[in-house]
Amino acid sequence: xxxxxxxxxxxxxxxxxxxxxxxxxxxxxxxxxxxxxxxxxxxxxxxxxxxxxxxxxxxxxxxxxxxxxxxxxxxxxxxxxxxxxxxxxxxxxxxxxxxxxxxxxxxxxxxxxxxxxxxxxxxxxxxxxxxxxxxxxxxxxxxxxxxxxxxxxxxxxxxxxxxxxxxxxxxxxxxxxxxxxxxxxxxxxxxxxxxxxxxxxxxxxxxxxxxxxxxxxxxx
Numbered sequence: 747x748x749x750x751x752x753x754x755x756x757x758x759x760x761x762x763x764x765x766x767x768x769x770x771x772x773x774x775x776x777x778x779x780x781x782x783x784x785x786x787x788x789x790x791x792x793x794x795x796x797x798x799x800x801x802x803x804x805x806x807x808x809x810x811x812x813x814x815x816x817x818x819x820x821x822x823x824x825x826x827x828x829x830x831x832x833x834x835x836x837x838x839x840x841x842x843x844x845x846x847x848x849x850x851x852x853x854x855x856x857x858x859x860x861x862x863x864x865x866x867x868x869x870x871x872x873x874x875x876x877x878x879x880x881x882x883x884x885x886x887x888x889x890x891x892x893x894x895x896x897x898x899x900x901x902x903x904x905x906x907x908x909x910x911x912x913x914x915x916x917x918x919x920x921x922x923x924x925x926x927x928x929x930x931x932x933x934x935x936x937x938x939x940x941x942x943x944x945x946x947x948x949x950x951x952x953x954x955x956x957x958x959x960x961x962x963x964x965x966x
Contacts, residue, residue, distance in 0.1 A: 825910025826948075831941055832901055834948045835915060839899045845890055851883050855942075855949045864957040865936075871956065893925040899937070912942035912951075920960060934960035 841850040860882045862874040903916040917937045924930040935955040
């Protein structure tokens with residue numbers, strides 16, 4: 747007996763061929779280059795006794811160096827911390843359960859991918875497909891228009907990258923889907939997501955949901 751084909755958050759599965767996800771590069775700050783000028787003839791090396799040409803160049807250089815060392819654009823970003831990542835996942839969950847799709851999908855990078863698959867009774871993974879952010883948003887809008895979906899997420903592990911710029915989040919989810927007057931059905935999954943720092947803040951760059959059999963008391 748196989749597992750019913752149900753996509754992430756109860757959405758219908760897609761069959762698109764997954765594309766290679768390109769990591770979003772962090773733009774390098776432009777270096778501050780002092781504008782060097784030529785001293786008028788006869789004033790080279792005048793220093794403190796002359797019109798200030800040599801001293802002016804020294805002051806310009808010092809100011810430029812000071813800006814380069816204090817500019818926020820060149821400051822090293824703060825490392826991620828586990829409580830920060832967990833709070834981000836909680837914010838995502840609240841937006842989804844509130845039906846605020848704009849806020850929910852704003853927590854993903856534009857090139858994020860949603861991978862859906864299932865774990866069969868033989869412990870083999872059955873791929874369902876990969877969705878882009880636009881495709882996932884369309885599917886979510888259709889599902890929420892005819893069903894009420896509430897998802898409970900329990901983070902089981904947060905693994906920070908050595909550079910502190912990203913993290914791997916493992917969680918278990920249980921979605922309760924109610925359509926009309928029918929009885930609610932349960933969909934459970936093991937979720938693995940990659941969260942990374944971007945210029946806009948924390949964002950999810952990839953999310954994989956593996957549908958599994960719901961176990962009593964697995965997620966509450």
